[in-house]
Amino acid sequence: MRRARTSFGALGAVTSVGVLIALIAACGDDRGGFIKNDRAFETQSEGGAPDAETCLLQCSLDGRSIIDSCTGGVVETCADDLACGAAKCQEPCAAAEADRSSNGCDFYFTQPLSAYPFASCFATFVVNASNKPATVSLELGGEELDVSGALFRAVPNSTDLELLEGPIPPGESAILFVADWDPTIPRSLGERLYHTSCPTAAKPAIQADGYFRSGIGDAFRLKSNVPIGLTWMYPYGGAGTHFPTATLVLPVSAWAKEHVVVNGWEANVGEPVTQIFAAEDDTEITIFGSKDVTNGVGFAGATAGMPAKIMLSKGQFVQIAQSQELTGSLVFSNKPTATVGGSECANLPSKAAACDTLAQQIPAFEQWGSEYVGIGYRPRTANTEEIVWYRMVGGRDGTELEYDPVKPAGAPTTLSAGELVLFRARSNDAFVVRARDAEHPFYLGMHMSGADGEESDSPSHGGMGDPEFVNVVPSGQYMSSYSFYADSSFSEHSLVIVRKKTHGAFKDVWLECAGNLPDWKPIDSAGQYEYRRVDLSRNFGPGDSFGEKRCTTGLQRMRSEGAFSATLWGWGKYASYAYPGGTAFRKLVEIPLSPVN
Template identity: 25%
Template sequence: MRARLLPLAFVAASFVPAVIAACGSTPRPEGEFDEPDTSIDATITPVDGGSFTDSGFEPADGSILPPAGETRDPVDCNEAKQTKSYVGCDYWPTVNANNVWSIFDYAVVVSNTGQNVANVTVTGPNNFSKQVQVPAGELRKIYLPWVASLKGPDADNQGSATPLTASVYATGGAYHLVSSVPVIVAQFNALQYKGEGGEGPLPPDAGPDASPPAKNWSTCPGNGGVGCFSYSNDASLLLPSTALTTNVRVTGYKGWTSPEVPNPIPIFPPTPKQDIMGPHIAITAVEDNTTVTVRLSGPGKVLAGGAPIPATNGGGTLTLNMAKAGDVAELVSDKGERFDFSGTLITSTKPVQVIAGLPCVNVPAGKGYCDHVEETVAPAETLGKRYVVAPPTGPKGGGVKHWVRFVGNRDNTTLTYAPAKPAKCPATLQAGEVVDCELVSEAFDVQGSQEFAVVGLLVGAAELGNLTEAQRGDPSLTTFASVEQFRTKYLFLAPDDYDVTFVDIVGAQDSAPKVDGVAVPASTFTTIANGLGVFRVKLGPGKNGAHALESAKPVGIQVVGYGANTSYQYPGGLNLKLISAPPVPK
């Protein structure tokens, strides 16, 4: 459906052309580097009793890792409370701003890692309550009503979006998901990319065991116009409340400013540069009586949101008193690339969840189409000193360019790269400093003298030209797991609502990964540096979208999915060991 003279993904004004987003393919650098002291084997050292700890560090909370070659998930909820990983029993799904049409569903996808049936209960706003059973080794989609105040306005029927103009405090605005056994949870905002699937409302006289009818898509605003596509999706890996902490260094993306566009008719003036969309962060209290202190980055201006959220300029400090678990403070910044919450330090008296994103953004700013982006921000104590960053797999397979940014967590952090430093990536970082490497095609291994964070974004198809197909793809936000948080076992989610999905596996060549019991061919491995590289695997259906990965050595994974006019990317899993001291507020 290339016949889209009107926007296909959301834009902020009718005269701003939307350009479809996707990912293509670019050459990948290769080369061998023999530096055994920086290999995965050197990073993780066996210790007595068959368990192992990070070289030179012992977790302050006493948590341990399983024996080398094994990653054992918690077997019950009591153990999950002590385990620091993405597997747990208690989660807080939270809607954040997206201009997608509300006929598309906000949903969580729950995957059961254990041997017993998971009895899952979700409660939330407006007395919502739902119970779902998830069989062992499978996943289930749970459709949840949008929370209108946090979602923001829908786009019009031509796909033009409206930016948020104020911050929002939503009392009891988050959902609470509790499972009888440990599970994995990701939220999809929205789940479907086209007008298919989903659930309709139950009739008033429906019994307690009634199944919802199929969703009626006849009222989709895009019907007869730009088409019934969501155009605006992303996914976030949710972290169990037992893995959250009281310190968060925000990793997100900046606001969107469209560049000046020359007029094809020289006698007419160009379309001027315009500030279109601002970023947001959604802070969710997971315990009652939580006081949150937000020390804003220089570009992190906050728009007022009533008495609980006063207007605060960048560089200022904001205090939030969150009375009840499930309260959400969605801090919204002003429009344009000058505004960015990344680097902001959030501290709290009790653990909080933070999701960073934008309702819609072009990446790069002048290349369409725009799309909703979001990702859960990892606790600051879980950040590492080493990252292996591989360009994501594009819709046609093979690595493609992406937008990369670094976020500093401590002053005077020096960085060392192999095989080479991308031109615009930093050599040093200060606490809260954000550096955009911009578009990066090459893979790299980067090590810091202190912990830091690395963020990636899929880019618009207009940036990649003919390296996509069937109009697949657009911007999406992800964070990379540090090598210190790699695992040897994952159960991860790749819902069957998308046309094509990949898992990118980063690790040693002899890690011998298996996906769904099938060995990944060694021929799919591309070396990056220091004996590490990336395997790229196109996924089949799995168990209704649930996939299992095992490897002989710890690896990191990114899950990437594409549909027409949209995509998602998220870290498929990671350990969340407390490997760093809390950052020092400035």
């Protein structure tokens, strides 16, 4: 039975609107699930030695057939209405769920809480990851919303949009305008100053006001008949939005029952924010806070280390905004849930202007890795050694870390359960960090700092970019193909690609605007990883050239016969966004979290 709902969440929304957010672009079209080993392209166990090659059945990169992993020979071709998932031909949404990737058919999300409580344009990027047309629907509070005037096709090499009538074609992308404020309400000058409207031609699925900080609200639910990749962006509209952020949205099939909270930054201009989502009725959530959990509308908090229990119905989320960061807190639930960590608006570092809203959907604890590669985006200022920040959170006591080739200054060599460590490194200094085994997982995230800088070791970046927060994908979650969207309303885009040896060799990585990418740079002394960057745009113009090909913003497609990651960074004047192009959600951790007694 559904309980009465509070107006939902964070920047904009009316009594029954749920906080917005949804950029979309992400998704990996990874069809690499082996029939006996769901770590499809792992060439070594997390933190261990390379695995010996074993010939197994797996899905082809296009998801249309089952092939032999050694010979590439087709064992079975799937029927037109089926797709390959976990080396089986099955219904497309079931195949995506079996593949345990960020592609899926059922998503919940809401807009992030911002220090500016004036609802702006909230949008999602949807990428059709299948070979069939994608029909999407949007719900709020169990009621379907009208998206007939909200779904648009982005015109290639342009900021123009075209209304999309009908489904999203196979392999193509669309922008869904989810929400904006109520246009009938008179606004003050201050409200208009910090508001960004959706494009004039768009009619968002909902136009409503509403705002709350700590409480329970309704989330948006987006469903599709075939697998899609989803990213949300808030506000939509490029650098002029002042405080944009984006996150890859994880499908319900990737949710789990144990989480460790990771917030975006400490309190300064705004406060840290935690959101927890439920997809089923009678979902009981128990939080053991690393700090006191404050009370909210519809729930009672608890002192640090004591259980705070919250009940959610299907499609609800709880939002906790407070001055004390909850990073390292444990979250348990009786049914699968998802968490988002962020900040209302953070200076980063804490004295560097300007502030930006932060938000990332955090993988469940069982999906955390024990090996990561750190490498930054292309420095914002030419011919400089930009400093980037890393955010590391321990999963278990006694986690010992090693770095290759060099440990960044300030990086930890040990971690305790729930411990947060911040450290810095030059953007061009790539490194591998690993724990001794998969049962000592940890989280790694990366930050872009404020445009104005702070102190001599964090200089100004000429007003370009601003604080952002993104998950670093663990090597155990790399995939073999991705489709994602680069927003043309930002002037600069840097795509960062890391590839891992597969069966003892580096495999070509194909990017649609470039072909097979050349000129990779080594990372570690063991020779297991390489990286390269690709500029998709510079000063609103095209990016890197590859022969007669030239990269631009818009839909990006990538694939390889090996494992790799792809992270997109975009920025403009005092604004930035970033998200992984996709990720797998394999269960890497077998031993569950230990509840606090």
